Amino acid sequence: MDRIRIVGGAKLEGRIPISGAKNAALPLMIASLLTPYTLTLDNLPRLADVVLLKRILGNHGVEVTVAGKRASQDEFEGDSVRLTAGEIVDTTAPYDLVSRMRASFWVIGPLLARMGEAKVSLPGGCAIGTRPVDFFLDALKALGATIDIEAGYVLSKAPSGGLKGGRITFPKVSVGATHVALMAASLAKGETVIENAAREPEIVDLADCLIKMGAKIEGAGSSTIHIQGVPSLSGARHSVLPDRIETGTYAMAVAMTGGDITLEGARRDLLGSAFDVLEEAGVTVEVTNDGVRVGRNGAGLRPMNVTTEPFPGFPTDLQAQLMALACRAEGSSKITETIFENRFMHVQELARFGAKIHIDGRTATIEGVDTLKGAPVMATDLRASVSLVIAGLVAEGETIVNRVYHLDRGFERLEAKLSRCGATIERLTG
Ligand code: EPZ
Secondary structure, eight states, X not given: OOEEEEEOOOOEEEEEEOOBOHHHHHHHHHHGGGOSSEEEEEEEOOOHHHHHHHHHHHHXXXXXXXXXXXXXXXXXXXXXXXEEOSSOOOOEEOHHHHTXXXXXXXXXXXXXXXXXXXXXXXXXXOSSSOOOOHHHHHHHHHTTOEEEEETTEEEXXXXXXXXXXXXXXXXXXXXXXXXXXXXXXXTSBSEEEEESOOOOHHHHHHHHHHHHTTOEEEOBTBSOEEEEOOSOOOOEEEEOOXXXXXXXXXXXXXXXXXXXXXXXXXXXXGGTTHHHHHHHHTOEEEEETTEEEEEEOSOOOOOOEEEBOSTTSBXXXXXHHHHHHHTTSSSEEEEEOOSOTTOOTHHHHHHTTTOEEEEETTEEEEEOOSOOBOOEEEOSSHHHHHHHHHHHHHSBSEEEEEOTHHHHHHOTTHHHHHHTTXXXXXXEOO
């Protein structure tokens, strides 16, 4: 199994190209199920989750081809991928595929809307909490679907004339349930109103793509979305938006090591409050013509007090990375996780570097330390894993990060991007 070896201490200097966002790419790919015509996605990141989703979509009959020019190994250019669901050959998403990635559950929306039925295994995914699917099922019921759960599968059926527009009010903001409601309502008859919708940039990206395909959607990016269903959708071409979590992760890496990095293609507006938090901690952030420049000179980091929230609040997907950073702040920081109930698994691994973190319920108190010391570590989810990489970049001596497959789910060529900027980091294979 691959591992990442890091020798900490180098400042980061240079440029890091930001890839297409994993969490936009996945719903966009799934949207290809809504139409028999070709959906072309540019700037698709090369990630294990994208490869897995290609397989899952292939199982339903989607033909996937990589179009246009492929970038060479070090150009870091995303793929252009053509997805054509000419005919849906299977409306079942089986356990062995869905259990590996929670987002694959989202195929339930387009399959049900286009084919009138879907049988989808209850999902798996990162070990960050219980992550139920009740909001999805209630949303589909609001569009007229009947739902049964049998032997670990959700069996859903549309009424005889197809899904009907309805009012969906989410009790809590859910990114995935909003994606599914958007896709399903686009092909339902009549108007759907989604209330307490997620406002994440990835929702706006999906809505933009659906609109290009002929959907009638207003209000994406706000809490209330109106959708007028259309009988069919066409093909389209769409470029995946830049990855805000990758952006924030490298911003925190340079905040940690010191130095000066331009995050090429990054957009500050996609980060909600995360850059504000870094600025308050003493990091400089400047929007440039080609991205965002982030730096920290010799000055120390001020402690932080942060609570994760739906967009535009501080994202849960940057919580672990911020915690690594807080380990080096001058004083005591507090981080409260409100989205997932079990997203502190990185704490005991950060302790292996010498971090001082105390957990009380949903809040972690982090006492900054002068030095972190390299260690062998591993994590059980993607963002926790990358927080260990960030800690390793500043820790004295050698760090080995095990279970690299988590990183490969969400970070394209992590070690290449960092080593180009002066970090001592390499992948040990086998
Ligand atoms: C998306 O997950 C992201 N995944 C996650 O990123 C991200 O952490 C999360 O949104 C929050 O921003 C993708 O986009 C592929 P939710 P999702 O539904 O949609 C509860 C990463 O590292 N809930 O917004 O699964 C749920 O338990 C990943 O890239 C219900 O109770 O998250 C959680 O507490 C990890 N019932 C809250 O809502 C439901 O039916 C928000 O979850 C659905 C959700």
